[in-house]
Amino acid sequence: MGRDSGKQKKENMKALSPEQEAGLKQKAEEISKGLQSYTWRDLETGGKFTHNDKLTFIRDDMLIVGCDIGSERHYARAIDAKGRELSKGAYSFENSAEGFQSAKDWALCLAAQHGKNQIVLGVEPTGHYWFSLAAWMIAKGISVVQVNPYAVKQTKELADNSQAKNDAKDPKLIAELVKNGNYGVPYLPEDVYAELRVLCTLRDQLMEDRVRNMNRLHREMKIVFPEYREAFGKIDGIFTLSVLANAPLPSELVALGEDGVKDIWHAEKLRGGGYKRAKEIVRLAGVSAGLTQGAEARKIAIVSFVGKVMELAAELEEIEAQIALKCREIPRAD
Missing domain, CATH: 3.30.420.40 (ATPase, nucleotide binding domain)
Structure with missing residues (x-):
């Protein structure tokens, strides 16, 4: 010392x-x-x-x-x-x-x-x-x-x-x-470049958090609903996440039925071709080979991971908008 x-x-x-x-x-x-x-x-x-x-x-x-x-x-x-x-x-x-x-x-x-x-x-x-x-x-x-x-x-x-x-x-x-000349000169960004470095670092960290939570979500879904990929297709899409936030277990999807799944999408004001998957989601949930022991605890975990993924997606959208604005401050950016 x-x-x-x-x-x-x-x-x-x-x-x-x-x-x-x-x-x-x-x-x-x-x-x-x-x-x-x-x-x-x-x-x-x-x-x-x-x-x-x-x-x-x-x-x-x-x-x-x-x-x-x-x-x-x-x-x-x-x-x-x-x-x-x-x-x-x-x-x-x-x-x-x-x-x-x-x-x-x-x-x-x-x-x-x-x-x-x-x-x-x-x-x-x-x-x-x-x-x-x-x-x-x-x-x-x-x-x-x-x-x-x-x-x-x-x-x-x-x-x-x-x-x-x-x-x-x-x-x-x-x-x-x-x-002895064995050194380098550090680059310390200034002004808008310093702002962009911080924002881009934050974006990378949020992306890592999102991937981490998506991997955890995949793990839980593979246990309770092994057929989830075939049922939902794109697991990180808003159509899938909105359903999993309300009914993550196969038994709950069966109870909702095709109309119940569509009602969730209506409530979220979603538009597009995702509605045609509702019938297949309910069908596969009904014949799922997923584990039922500990399902209630896994439901809590799935809803938690879905919430974090959706929250991080919103944060990423805001950060990327800020990055775009800062980029416009760079000379000749247009």
Whole structure:
């Protein structure tokens, strides 16, 4: 585990006189004003960002910070362009605005002490936990790059023949990968593209939920009404779902009869050629070989899955409408 960030700050300053400390703070403020962050737009839109380009980007006046990302707390270590460590162990900071600011102050202090004018932050992308940190640092003038987790794993094994995770060791390995040009520039969408990414991700999640509930519905129907595919045809169609929401068991379909099934469709104001299947649905329900034990409990399950599928279908329709609207905001979309 990293040491407390407050103690780390004091250790960085404890050997300095008041005059030296004031001068260091002033120098750090000057460096902060001159920080310039570079994003994918600056580095990659002009052409392929080759390995030589990545090595050239890492200059002698740059502080290289490696950061091991966690859900609540991050750990950082700093080196120079020659691989010499400039930090005293791992610096820990919280995943919050206050924590981000403390990490920036820590990096600026090191930059001022060692004559560095720019800062690059290398991260090993861990889920979604690095998004806020990257956006915050870029906004403050610090370039953010990412290294491949597989490369970190392999480098870790070469370093000490161990793949065990270590909050103190990993940040330095990440910084060394950045120094050697083994990194990529993350794409962080902006404006309407950021909106579209969120909406499309949500759509994918809703689609997965819908498929999951459809599979569960298929399982229950196969048990209580094995002939359901022959009877209904398209199981996820509105004609089928509206019937199953009211009468999911073969015995209930028989009790409804052909006219009762049609009445359900009338109540839902459905139109089309589905009405001609009512007679076949009732006939097959009457001769079904479905399991009757536990049928009432399975009815509850079927109605639940049908409700979720229909609810998700409505949500998907709304999300897709929002995506279509956002697409119109893209220049030349028409």
